[in-house]
């Protein structure tokens with residue numbers, strides 16, 4: 001099927017694994033901190049006939065963002081799509097969080113998207129338009145608790161997306177958000193491992209209990225079940241959608257929150 005991404009160049013942050021890795025289709029620049037995982041992801045994308053480049057960088061820093069955008073433009077000469085996928089969650093109840101944890105959390109979950117948007121928009125304007133998709137979470141509008149800094153940062157990302165949608169639509173740059181929940185990626189392996197002592201269960205049992213308790217569909221999603229929507233929003237098929245946040249959550253926020 002034509003995904004409407006032919007001839008486009010996409011920059012996907014934090015894409016060596018998880019949801020980011022599942023977002024492909026255009027020529028693509030991906031970045032992550034670890035060189036080995038990045039090389040493996042690039043090889044897999046090339047194996048699917050995608051022209052891909054991997055750029056090692058810490059995108060929680062201003063220098064990392066600049067390096068990634070410069071390397072992408074040097075390689076492909078344009079950027080049509082930006083997917084701000086980088087994100088990290090640590091468990092956090094308010095009184096246990098420090099200023100340092102809040103600063104790190106805001107750097108990766110909010111400022112990374114702000115800095116990439118600032119760096120990429122001039123290229124999109126010059127090219128006559130583009131698409132930006134920000135990966136937030138359902139916790140941004142329906143917090144589950146215990147992730148206070150992460151959910152606050154992702155809520156700010158949602159508002160940032162809506163503001164950018166208004167500011168950039170006249171330049172034919174369409175900005176939208178996707179709010180996933182309970183997607184089985186390394187992020188959830190980490191969170192599930194943290195629940196093992198309290199639940200007195202194995203990792204598999206933790207996943208099973210969470211899925212049956214919170215998800216009407218009865219299972220966690222795969223990264224591919226999120227990437228289809230991201231690819232659509234990034235494509236030339238989505239020409240009249242701006243400032244919207246879409247939940248990809250197996251119905252969980254409709255049924256329990």
Ligand SMILES: NC(=O)c1ccc[n+]([C@@H]2O[C@H](COP(=O)([O-])OP(=O)(O)OC[C@H]3O[C@@H](n4cnc5c(N)ncnc54)[C@H](O)[C@@H]3O)[C@@H](O)[C@H]2O)c1
Pocket residue numbers: 013014015016017018019020031032033034057058059060061084085086087088089108135136137138179180181182183184185186187188
């Ligand atoms: N998995 C879920 O259920 C879920 C739910 C809601 C939102 N999300 C969001 O989806 C996005 C992708 O998450 P995922 O589940 O694939 O997570 P993941 O942990 O599997 O992948 C996150 C990626 O971010 C990268 N990353 C983190 N900090 C980085 C940094 N400073 N510089 C460069 N790369 C960095 C990691 O290396 C990794 O490649 C995140 O923004 C996350 O908050 C995920």
